[in-house]
Amino acid sequence: FAPREMARSASRRAGRRWVRAPPLVMAWTLLAMxxxxxxxxxxxxxxxxxxxxSADLDRAGTTGSSxxxxxxxxxxxxxxxxxxxxxxxxxxxxxxxxxxxxxxxRHVSKAAGTTVRFIFDKQVAMGxxxxxxxxxxxxxxxxxxxxxxxxxxxxxxxxxxxxGTGPRMLVEARNEWGASxxxxxxxxxxxxxxxxxxxxxxxxxTTSLLFREPYAQYRSFWNYYIAxxxxxxxxxxxxxxxxxxxxxxxxxxxxxxxxxLREMLGDRCTPRLREPVFDAETREEEGDxxxxxxxxxxxxxxxxxxxxxxxxxxxxxxxxxxxxxxVKQVDVVGTTDQFDLFLMQLAxxxxxxxxxxxxxxxxxxxxxxxxxGVLDETVKSGSHSSLSVSFQEATVNxxxxxxxxxxxxxxxxxxxxxSRTSQKETCGAESAASPCGLRARAEAFTSLTExxxxxxxxxxxxxxxxxxxxxxxxxRAGGAPIAxxxxxxxxxFYVSPPACKGFNTEFAGLVFKNxxxxxxxxxxxxxxxxxxx
Numbered sequence: 244f245a246p247r248e249m250a251r252s253a254s255r256r257a258g259r260r261w262v263r264a265p266p267l268v269m270a271w272t273l274l275a276m277x278x279x280x281x282x283x284x285x286x287x288x289x290x291x292x293x294x295x296x297s298a299d300l301d302r303a304g305t306t307g308s309s310x311x312x313x314x315x316x317x318x319x320x321x322x323x324x325x326x327x328x329x330x331x332x333x334x335x336x337x338x339x340x341x342x343x344x345x346x347x348x349r350h351v352s353k354a355a356g357t358t359v360r361f362i363f364d365k366q367v368a369m370g371x372x373x374x375x376x377x378x379x380x381x382x383x384x385x386x387x388x389x390x391x392x393x394x395x396x397x398x399x400x401x402x403x404x405x406x407g408t409g410p411r412m413l414v415e416a417r418n419e420w421g422a423s424x425x426x427x428x429x430x431x432x433x434x435x436x437x438x439x440x441x442x443x444x445x446x447x448x449t450t451s452l453l454f455r456e457p458y459a460q461y462r463s464f465w466n467y468y469i470a471x472x473x474x475x476x477x478x479x480x481x482x483x484x485x486x487x488x489x490x491x492x493x494x495x496x497x498x499x500x501x502x503x504l505r506e507m508l509g510d511r512c513t514p515r516l517r518e519p520v521f522d523a524e525t526r527e528e529e530g531d532x533x534x535x536x537x538x539x540x541x542x543x544x545x546x547x548x549x550x551x552x553x554x555x556x557x558x559x560x561x562x563x564x565x566x567x568x569x570v571k572q573v574d575v576v577g578t579t580d581q582f583d584l585f586l587m588q589l590a591x592x593x594x595x596x597x598x599x600x601x602x603x604x605x606x607x608x609x610x611x612x613x614x615x616g617v618l619d620e621t622v623k624s625g626s627h628s629s630l631s632v633s634f635q636e637a638t639v640n641x642x643x644x645x646x647x648x649x650x651x652x653x654x655x656x657x658x659x660x661x662s663r664t665s666q667k668e669t670c671g672a673e674s675a676a677s678p679c680g681l682r683a684r685a686e687a688f689t690s691l692t693e694x695x696x697x698x699x700x701x702x703x704x705x706x707x708x709x710x711x712x713x714x715x716x717x718x719r720a721g722g723a724p725i726a727x728x729x730x731x732x733x734x735x736f737y738v739s740p741p742a743c744k745g746f747n748t749e750f751a752g753l754v755f756k757n758x759x760x761x762x763x764x765x766x767x768x769x770x771x772x773x774x775x776x
Contacts, residue, residue, distance in 0.1 A: 394412055460641075583701065
């Protein structure tokens with residue numbers, strides 16, 4: 244497809260306004276006041292609505308003027324168009340950027356969630372989506388309710404509908420309340436209700452979920468979280484060392500049943516997944532006389548017994564039924580060993596425009612290949628018979644869940660591809676470089692992979708970002724410039740201040756990427772220009 248320029252976009256900018264709602268706490272009130280007073284307004288998608296300008300010009304407020312919007316109120320939001328800022332995989336897009344959309348991604352540990360987050364960051368850095376709440380993937384119930392309320396208010400605002408500038412929001416949940424059983428019992432019902440309320444306006448609401456082959460997910464979880472605790476030499480801490488965590492990966496894994504499904508369900512003793520599997524204690528003993536340490540007290544860790552897992556922590560047949568129901572409700576489900584296929588589905592459902600990515604956590608460490616799951620998996624489906632009996636027994640339900648997700652994806656992809664084949668007008672001019680079906684496009688996307696130094700760029704080279712999040716916390720700046728509210732950019736479809744407190748990051752604000760005073764705090768994961776901190 245050639246990128247489509249929407250002639251109506253210029254006339255719509257003048258009538259836009261930023262929809263605000265009462266913030267969660269007084270700090271957010273003050274923050275919003277600063278943003279309203281000082282932040283630079285930016286068009287919704289600067290790469291294709293206006294030519295790129297210098298940061299100095301934009302900070303001065305010289306953003307130009309536009310004709311007044313057309314009179315009358317359209318019945319619903321229309322797609323805005325394809326971004327003309329092209330990356331290596333731009334020809335594989337089939338859905339335009341929506342005029343209004345909310346997407347919720349349920350992140351399960353060590354199942355390519357960080358790569359998805361970086362892909363979301365890229366959409367924000369291109370000025371086309373908001374990543375909320377506060378750009379981190381864990382939130383409380385009041386955060387969710389407030390975020391959803393702000394989104395609804397912005398979506399039904401008559402001025403936004405008239406100007407086609409509805410909110411476009413990405414939400415991720417992995418930690419805290421949003422990753423508990425609340426996803427099943429609160430968030431999915433909330434989203435179903437919101438979808439029904441906004442459907443007539445042309446405002447979309449979608450969800451997604453990724454699962455991983457169990458052995459690969461367990462091994463990645465062990466490498467990332469557990470191995471460092473098992474290898475900790477602190478003899479004074481009974482919650483460290485092989486005495487607490489098991490001598491080997493296999494021993495640990497055999498005592499942590501159905502890691503992935505339990506985390507997904509959220510109410511099957513999820514904290515226990517990162518707790519020692521054995522009770523241990525530190526004992527004081529006499530030194531060895533033969534080693535010349537007679538009379539010297541020495542402390543060491545001693546394993547006591549295996550920690551018993553209560554029956555209420557284990558996955559039941561009822562839990563399987565719950566998960567089946569969740570999978571049916573989620574719009575896009577996929578497995579990490581076919582991540583590019585998942586990405587094509589996600590792009591079709593949401594209209595995200597910038598698909599090229601670099602796999603997260605891809606590195607060699609201690610001779611073990613660590614990956615977020617977007618590369619070849621260690622054990623393919625159906626080849627797990629060589630694994631230990633104890634591991635197979637511990638992952639019976641995880642294996643079932645993985646295969647359910649894969650089968651659901653396959654059925655949906657077959658249905659989508661069959662529909663496209665019978666309705667060629669939805670495909671346009673199909674060619675070897677621009678195939679129509681999801682699987683064909685996923686294969687074409689993978690074939691575009693390039694390398695840049697030590698980095699793998701799936702789908703080819705992405706476009707350079709327009710925005711980035713820069714440090715806004717003076718306490719960690721060391722005297723370097725920080726992004727104050729007057730420097731921040733305010734895309735006009737945002738429903739909250741363009742600032743975030745990310746997971747393991749400090750407070751940051753959205754600024755122009757070409758503002759050389761600042762280093763990138765987040766939003767630059769796929770850019771290769773040395774601007775990252």
